[in-house]
Amino acid sequence: MMIWLAIPLTAVLYLWVKKLARRYKNPLINTIMLPALLIIALLIVTGQDGNAYQTGTQPLNRLLELAVVAFALPLYQQAAKIRQQLWPIVLCCSLSALISVSTTLMIGGLLQAKPELLASIATKSITTPLAMSVSEAMGGIPAIAAGLVIIVGMMGAIIGLPLLKWAGVHHPEAQGLAMGASAHAIGTGAAAEAGPVQGAFSSLAMVVCGIATAILAPPLFHLYLWFIQ
Template sequence: MMFWLAIPVTVLCYLLTRKLARRFNNLLINPIMIPALLIIALLLATDTSPAEYDAGTRPLALLLELAVVAFALPLYQQAAKIRSRLMPILLCCSLSVVISVGTTLLIGGIIHQSPELLASVLTKSITTPLAMSVSESMGGIPAIAAGLVIIVGMMGAIIGFPLLRLAGVNHPEAQGLAMGASAHAIGTGAAAEVGNTQGAFASLAMVVCGIVTALLAPPLFHLYLWFTG
């Protein structure tokens, strides 16, 4: 039964949450987090296999791939700005990756966390497929990596812009870079809703940070393992 109801239930939960979010303007009414929690509760209440629900939403997953490709449109529209600031953008994105990976390893070392879990956490700020692949290459657990990516993305979408405004970061390009670098595709979607400039620079940061993380995370992780014995 859930196979046939999966798409209508998903779309209904999303549209209702979007309507509530626009009406009440509350950060906790998130169109990604609330539907996810409702669907999890529904699957548990009906004792439905997640695999059955996943099979029913396969057409939506295919459309999602096309939607991710659509992030290239704002990049094209902002191409002139991006070219004029390319080096600072690359530097900022690379620095954000070093800070993210470095602080994760530092905290993991302080609390004596296992290498397997650390490898799963290191990729928390890049898009899910890439995070799972990079994490697995370091000996991590792809399922944990995927779960953390979703959590980080939802947190970024909910509190990202309020935190940026609180910190006095009001420049659209800086906001977009911060959202894409820290909250990957979910944060990029939230940035695109705020403005075209934010969406374009978030898309760019998401791509650059994904590539840089794939390049830097494994050697930094193995260097950490070498130092800690």
């Protein structure tokens, strides 16, 4: 039964939460987090098999892979602005990746976290496929990496833009770069809802930070292992 209800249920909950979000303008009313929590609660209460739900939503998963290509449109629309500031953007995103990985390793080291756990956490701010691949190459656990990526993305989508505005960051390009650098694809979706400029620069930051993390994380992790030995 859940196989056939999976897509209608997902669509109805998403549209309902989206309507609530437009009406109440509350960052906690998130179109990704709330439907996910409601579906989890429903599966638990009714005793339905989560695998059946996952099977039923396979068509949506395939469309999601194609939808990522749509991020190219705002990039194309903002191409002139991006070309004018390309190297500062690359530098900022690279520094963001460096700080993210370094602080994770330092804090993990102070807490005496196991190396395989640190390898899984270090890729928390890049998109899921890259995070799983890079963490596995460092000896991490891909499932933990994927879970953390989702958690970080949801947190960024919920509090990212309000936090930036509270901190006095009102420039749409800066907002977009911050969202893409810290909250990857989920944050980019939230940035795109804020405006086309935010969406374009968030898409760019997501790509650049993903590449930078894939390059920087392995040597930094091995340097950390050498230092603690």
